[in-house]
Amino acid sequence: MRIVGGKVIVCSPGRNFVTVKLETEDGIYGLGDATLNGRELAVASYLGDHVLPLLEGRDARRIEDIWQFLYKGAYWRRGPVTMTAIAAVDAALWDIKGKALGVPVYQLLGGASRDAVLVYGHASGGTIDETVDAVGRYVAAGYHAVRAQCSVPGLTDTYGVGRGDHYEPAVRTQLHEPRWSSTRYLNFVPSLFERLRAVFGPDLHLLHDVHHRLTPIEAGRLGRALEPHHLFWMEDPTPAENQESFRLIRQHTTTPIAVGEVFNSIFDCHRLIEDESIDYIRTTVVHAGGISHLRKIASLAELHHVRTGSHGATDLSPVCLAAALHVDLSVHNFGIQEYMPHAADTDRVFPHAYRFEGGVMYPGDTPGLGVDIDEELAATFPYQRAYLPVARLTDGTVHDW
Ligand code: CS2
Ligand code: MG
Numbered sequence: 049m050r051i052v053g054g055k056v057i058v059c060s061p062g063r064n065f066v067t068v069k070l071e072t073e074d075g076i077y078g079l080g081d082a083t084l085n086g087r088e089l090a091v092a093s094y095l096g097d098h099v100l101p102l103l104e105g106r107d108a109r110r111i112e113d114i115w116q117f118l119y120k121g122a123y124w125r126r127g128p129v130t131m132t133a134i135a136a137v138d139a140a141l142w143d144i145k146g147k148a149l150g151v152p153v154y155q156l157l158g159g160a161s162r163d164a165v166l167v168y169g170h171a172s173g174g175t176i177d178e179t180v181d182a183v184g185r186y187v188a189a190g191y192h193a194v195r196a197q198c199s200v201p202g203l204t205d206t207y208g209v210g211r212g213d214h215y216e217p218a219v220r221t222q223l224h225e226p227r228w229s230s231t232r233y234l235n236f237v238p239s240l241f242e243r244l245r246a247v248f249g250p251d252l253h254l255l256h257d258v259h260h261r262l263t264p265i266e267a268g269r270l271g272r273a274l275e276p277h278h279l280f281w282m283e284d285p286t287p288a289e290n291q292e293s294f295r296l297i298r299q300h301t302t303t304p305i306a307v308g309e310v311f312n313s314i315f316d317c318h319r320l321i322e323d324e325s326i327d328y329i330r331t332t333v334v335h336a337g338g339i340s341h342l343r344k345i346a347s348l349a350e351l352h353h354v355r356t357g358s359h360g361a362t363d364l365s366p367v368c369l370a371a372a373l374h375v376d377l378s379v380h381n382f383g384i385q386e387y388m389p390h391a392a393d394t395d396r397v398f399p400h401a402y403r404f405e406g407g408v409m410y411p412g413d414t415p416g417l418g419v420d421i422d423e424e425l426a427a428t429f430p431y432q433r434a435y436l437p438v439a440r441l442t443d444g445t446v447h448d449w
Contacts, residue, residue, distance in 0.1 A: 054100040059426035062391030068136040078143030080136030081368035131312035138338025146416035157378035164408035167387035168193035172209040192407040193253035224437040241277035253280040271301025281306040294325040309359035328357035334368040355383030366398035370419040373411035
């Protein structure tokens with residue numbers, strides 16, 4: 049089954065997405081998400097200028113061989129641009145294999161290990177009262193797990209706090225540089241979760257994203273302060289370039305720790321996993337080398353009591369979400385999947401078989417990934433340059449985002 053064509057589709061139905069479409073000689077095609085928020089065109093060029101010409105004529109059934117060919121063959125390994133490009137090709141090949149064999153991708157990955165995929169939604173508010181109301185709306189919608197973020201008094205534009213129930217961090221106009229204070233944040237956040245627990249009781253899973261803003265010892269302090277409110281996880285407590293940092297956090301708190309949405313390979317997290325200094329690994333299909341590589345990370349994690357918790361913000365396209373759901377359903381050590389519904393225009397451009405129902409999701413049984421792209425409609429939403437904000441401390445120093 050030879051690959052006879054491929055293209056990169058860049059569109060912006062609500063936000064920017066990069067999608068790879070690979071076509072085979074028998075007319076079957078596969079899709080892969082290649083979106084790297086704020087740096088989209090770099091991946092589009094990597095794929096269109098350098099990768100797609102190499103795929104012409106190759107056997108689409110040889111997924112692992114093509115993965116190794118693109119990874120080892122480039123000489124330049126890892127990094128977000130390379131690994132996002134490889135991920136897109138890999139997902140498209142799994143999509144093709146599923147369609148060719150007439151089965152959904154999760155069946156190729158060993159079949160379902162569970163009935164459905166537990167997901168968490170994003171609640172946020174400008175005040176604690178608003179955040180309580182937002183969490184309440186998710187509970188009413190059937191969610192069993194909710195991430196809660198709240199504006200920190202004295203700071204404008206706190207991370208994760210959206211307008212309404214939809215949060216989209218990338219800004220299409222000028223670059224945004226909000227100010228940040230870890231002192232104010234640390235003094236405030238425990239009161240948010242004290243209130244949420246008092247209102248919603250012990251059974252609702254509550255999550256929180258620190259977005260790499262704290263030092264390891266500050267993160268240890270936050271984790272300890274949150275212990276009485278038993279969070280499902282504290283996400284990205286500190287930047288993770290230095291994997292050893294997490295040992296120190298671990299020594300100070302029993303609050304479960306999740307990290308990994310910016311990781312690109314198993315080499316970014318193998319020490320964290322082997323040291324058992326985290327509880328959830330958040331790598332996902334599009335930024336960590338595709339379904340093939342994500343499964344290897346999940347297998348390593350399984351040996352060390354670490355469960356998966358894939359990134360699923362709106363900058364990961366429906367193609368990535370579909371692929372993630374197939375992995376989530378199949379791996380034994382699944383933990384939870386992040387779910388932020390996409391804009392209506394995004395869903396129209398990417399019709400899909402996956403569905404949300406009662407706090408869980410199902411990838412569906414359509415052969416392949418179960419997601420398509422309406423190319424004509426996509427063409428009516430041209431790319432628009434957009435950037436993530438850059439955080440600065442109150443004195444103007446650039447901070448971790
Ligand atoms: C976040 C994201 O979903 C999350 O947990 O950290 O909103 C993240 O900021 C964006 O996906 C970055 O592209
Ligand atoms: Mg996050």
